[in-house]
Amino acid sequence: MDAFYHRFSELFAQLGLSRDPTDIRDFIERHSPLPAERRLEDAAFWSAAQAALLREKLLDDADWAEVVDQLNAALRLADARATEPIVRVVCLCASWCGVCRDFVSQYQDTMRATPSVVFDWYDIEDDVERLGDVDVESFPCILIGVQGEPVFFGPITPNRGSLELLIQRAPHMAQLPQSHLDRDRLATILRIE
Numbered sequence: 120m121d122a123f124y125h126r127f128s129e130l131f132a133q134l135g136l137s138r139d140p141t142d143i144r145d146f147i148e149r150h151s152p153l154p155a156e157r158r159l160e161d162a163a164f165w166s167a168a169q170a171a172l173l174r175e176k177l178l179d180d181a182d183w184a185e186v187v188d189q190l191n192a193a194l195r196l197a198d199a200r201a202t203e204p205i206v207r208v209v210c211l212c213a214s215w216c217g218v219c220r221d222f223v224s225q226y227q228d229t230m231r232a233t234p235s236v237v238f239d240w241y242d243i244e245d246d247v248e249r250l251g252d253v254d255v256e257s258f259p260c261i262l263i264g265v266q267g268e269p270v271f272f273g274p275i276t277p278n279r280g281s282l283e284l285l286i287q288r289a290p291h292m293a294q295l296p297q298s299h300l301d302r303d304r305l306a307t308i309l310r311i312e
Contacts, residue, residue, distance in 0.1 A: 127193075130176075130186050134169045153194040159187065162194075185231065192234035206289050207237040207309055208282070209262040211250070214242050216258045222277040226259075229282050236286055239311070249311055251304050261285065264309035268294045272305055 128138035136146065150164050160173040176183035210226055212219035223240075230238040243255055257274035263285060264270060270292035275281045295302050 127186065127190055130183070130190065134165075134172060147190075147193050151194050152196075153191070155195070159191040159194065188231070189234045196235055205237065205266055206235075206286060207239070207264045207267075208286060209239045209241065209264075209308060211241055211243050211253065211255050211260040211262065212258050213244055218277050219258050222259050225277070225279040226282065229279050229286070233283075233286060241308075250308055253301055253304055253308070262305055262308060263289045263292075264306070265289050265292070265294075267306065267309050269302060269305040269309060270294055272301065 127143050128140070131143055131146075132138040136142070150162070153159065153162060160170050160177065162170075165173065173187055176187055178184075210219075210222075212222070214220075226238070226240065230236075241250055243250060243253065259275060259277050260273065261275050261282065262269060262272045270289055271285060272295060275285065295305065
């Protein structure tokens with residue numbers, strides 16, 4: 120569960136709050152659900168300085184605005200997420216791969232559209248120490264885990280629709296069998312924070 124909350128750690132630190140994933144989860148649960156008519160930066164639980172920082176981040180920094188938007192979604196979805204399985208999507212690509220470079224924007228669009236899913240992107244050559252020896256036959260290669268167990272590993276058609284369909288089906292997929300050649304390595308990748 121910590122991986123979902125990890126993306127908020129730097130924002131929480133700048134807000135003067137604990138960046139520990141457990142504390143972030145508790146904060147989200149304590150302040151959820153955020154009413155639909157209330158803007159995140161106007162919520163009563165922020166101090167004036169925290170609200171001002173959120174407004175500044177939303178206006179001046181696109182990367183931070185994305186994190187603030189994800190926190191906003193998390194505060195509105197916390198009750199639903201408590202009963203849903205945790206889905207993690209890992210894209211394994213290579214910087215030299217043109218197909219991967221073309222797929223990045225669609226992957227990021229999917230990430231923004233599904234804030235309840237944890238997303239990661241690894242370059243199989245640059246991140247080899249973290250990933251270990253994983254056999255990737257074609258790009259983009261997607262690993263999907265549910266509750267930390269791998270349920271899908273393989274190349275996909277590099278478009279948002281294919282990825283979203285896999286994510287939608289993931290909670291209903293069977294785990295990869297123990298006999299799968301890379302199963303243990305894939306389970307380890309799903310635990311990388």
